[in-house]
Amino acid sequence: MSKTMVVVPTYNEIDNIQRLIEALFALSIPDLEVLIVDDNSPDGTGQVVDTLVARDPRLHVMHRAGKQGLGTAYIQGFQWALSEGADVIIQMDADFSHAPAVIPALLDTLPGYDAVIGSRYVKGARLDERWGIGRKLLSWWANAIWVRTILQIPIHDATGGFRAWKRDTLIGMNIGQVRSNGYIFQVEMTYVAHRLGYHFAEIPIYFEDRRYGTSKMSFDVQAEAAIGVFKLRQRYRNLIPAMRRASL
Numbered sequence: 001m002s003k004t005m006v007v008v009p010t011y012n013e014i015d016n017i018q019r020l021i022e023a024l025f026a027l028s029i030p031d032l033e034v035l036i037v038d039d040n041s042p043d044g045t046g047q048v049v050d051t052l053v054a055r056d057p058r059l060h061v062m063h064r065a066g067k068q069g070l071g072t073a074y075i076q077g078f079q080w081a082l083s084e085g086a087d088v089i090i091q092m093d094a095d096f097s098h099a100p101a102v103i104p105a106l107l108d109t110l111p112g113y114d115a116v117i118g119s120r121y122v123k124g125a126r127l128d129e130r131w132g133i134g135r136k137l138l139s140w141w142a143n144a145i146w147v148r149t150i151l152q153i154p155i156h157d158a159t160g161g162f163r164a165w166k167r168d169t170l171i172g173m174n175i176g177q178v179r180s181n182g183y184i185f186q187v188e189m190t191y192v193a194h195r196l197g198y199h200f201a202e203i204p205i206y207f208e209d210r211r212y213g214t215s216k217m218s219f220d221v222q223a224e225a226a227i228g229v230f231k232l233r234q235r236y237r238n239l240i241p242a243m244r245r246a247s248l
Helices: 017-025 045-053 070-083 100-112 133-151 167-173 185-195 219-235
Strands: 004-010 032-038 059-063 088-091 115-119 163-166 200-204
Touching: 004 017, 004 045, 004 070, 017 032, 017 045, 017 100, 032 045, 032 070, 045 059, 059 070, 070 088, 070 167, 070 185, 088 100, 088 167, 100 115, 100 163, 100 200, 133 185, 133 219, 163 167, 167 185, 185 200, 185 219
Parallel strands: 004 032, 004 088, 032 059, 115 200
Antiparallel strands: 088 163, 115 163
16 A cells, blocks of 8 residues: 655645645545645734644644745745655645645546646636636746746646655655755746656646635735746756665
């Protein structure tokens, strides 16, 4: 039986975190464990998780000293999951924009690929109806045109953060080399995997705006990510499949 670890970074998610954890364990997936990576949330998210950890050995929490960024939260979470023997690592947001009910589909698709993306931009996918046309067009253009054209990757949703990774894929990517620490972290992970010859599947999802709490996304963050695509192309221009790492 393989171990599946769900890694969820949090910062001020007290309105969502217990609901999310309960929804994940309600999936009845064998050997499912959850790691919450909390950046010392001022609203007490980490303390809520501590209380839940005491009740359930399948739940784990990593407390970090402060708000250190999405990228480092995921990298540290992935590394911990790998050290604990996880065979599959799932990454997702804590705000229910990524529906826990989709996880079985991610897992069902994964055996034929190196990683699976829950995609907003493949046939059958939908965006929250509350999104305005301008926001929808900007998000679609960033993925379908900007990132795909500059980096020459065959992925429709390179910025999406709902993914399932095989253990060997993350090990081979040598994820400690990933430097991005914001919105563009997802793009860097996608690009590194693509350059190393790993293959993605994309399955359609319904992407819902967060139910509770406040979004951390801003125009400045998106603009920084747009410019950062050129840096990624330069940084990994010589990366080839022969450079995959063999072991932890």
